[in-house]
Amino acid sequence: MGQRRAGHVNRCPNCRVNRFFCVCENLRPLEIETKISLIVHVRELKLTSNTAQFAEKMLPQNAEIFIRGRVHEPFTSEPVLKRMGLPLFLYPHEDAQELNEDFKTKFPGPYHLIIPDGNWQQARKVRQREEGFSHLMAVKLPGMITSEYGLRKALHPEWVCTYEAMAHALGILESLAVRDRLMDFFRIWVKSTEQARSGDFKKISLDNNP
Numbered sequence: 001m002g003q004r005r006a007g008h009v010n011r012c013p014n015c016r017v018n019r020f021f022c023v024c025e026n027l028r029p030l031e032i033e034t035k036i037s038l039i040v041h042v043r044e045l046k047l048t049s050n051t052a053q054f055a056e057k058m059l060p061q062n063a064e065i066f067i068r069g070r071v072h073e074p075f076t077s078e079p080v081l082k083r084m085g086l087p088l089f090l091y092p093h094e095d096a097q098e099l100n101e102d103f104k105t106k107f108p109g110p111y112h113l114i115i116p117d118g119n120w121q122q123a124r125k126v127r128q129r130e131e132g133f134s135h136l137m138a139v140k141l142p143g144m145i146t147s148e149y150g151l152r153k154a155l156h157p158e159w160v161c162t163y164e165a166m167a168h169a170l171g172i173l174e175s176l177a178v179r180d181r182l183m184d185f186f187r188i189w190v191k192s193t194e195q196a197r198s199g200d201f202k203k204i205s206l207d208n209n210p
């Protein structure tokens with residue numbers, strides 16, 4: 001305990017939000033058809049602002065995190081590519097196809113969505129850098145989706161975070177109900193984290209009584 005920073009002590013070990021704002025009761029897992037593989041750098045995984053962790057918690061039957069950047073356990077794409085479903089690499093590469101109804105008609109499921117995590121630049125390199133991914137079909141979200149994630153600054157509003165990208169892609173590949181369930185949790189988590197970060201625990205009750 002002595003090694004940990006003071007801020008960590010009061011964090012819920014599961015959602016990693018301050019206990020006072022813990023969002024665990026809002027984590028209500030659902031089951032879908034699509035398999036999800038999140039390719040996460042080991043450094044990213046440690047950050048409380050990383051959203052990939054909630055993909056696993058909301059979709060425990062479907063989502064799996066695969067870690068890159070470990071010194072003693074080099075990443076290999078094999079276990080990722082072994083998973084069932086048509087593999088789709090979610091990143092707006094130049095050759096990416098837009099996810100929409102036409103796409104689903106042309107390429108019927110079930111799908112296996114592979115999502116590179118990290119900031120925009122890091123994620124961009126994953127397909128070319130990791131052997132086995134370069135030949136995969138890249139897919140992108142329709143243009144009108146914008147991010148609701150204020151915890152990290154993005155240069156462009158359409159640069160959605162990993163969890164949002166997953167939720168919106170599943171909104172097309174699965175159903176809007178799946179997207180809404182995932183995004184409902186996400187909005188609660190963002191709000192709670194913002195409040196915990198503000199450090200002002202009285203703020204909530206004082207808001208209505210200025």
Ligand SMILES: [Zn+2]
Nearest residue numbers: 012015022024
């Ligand atoms: Zn919690």
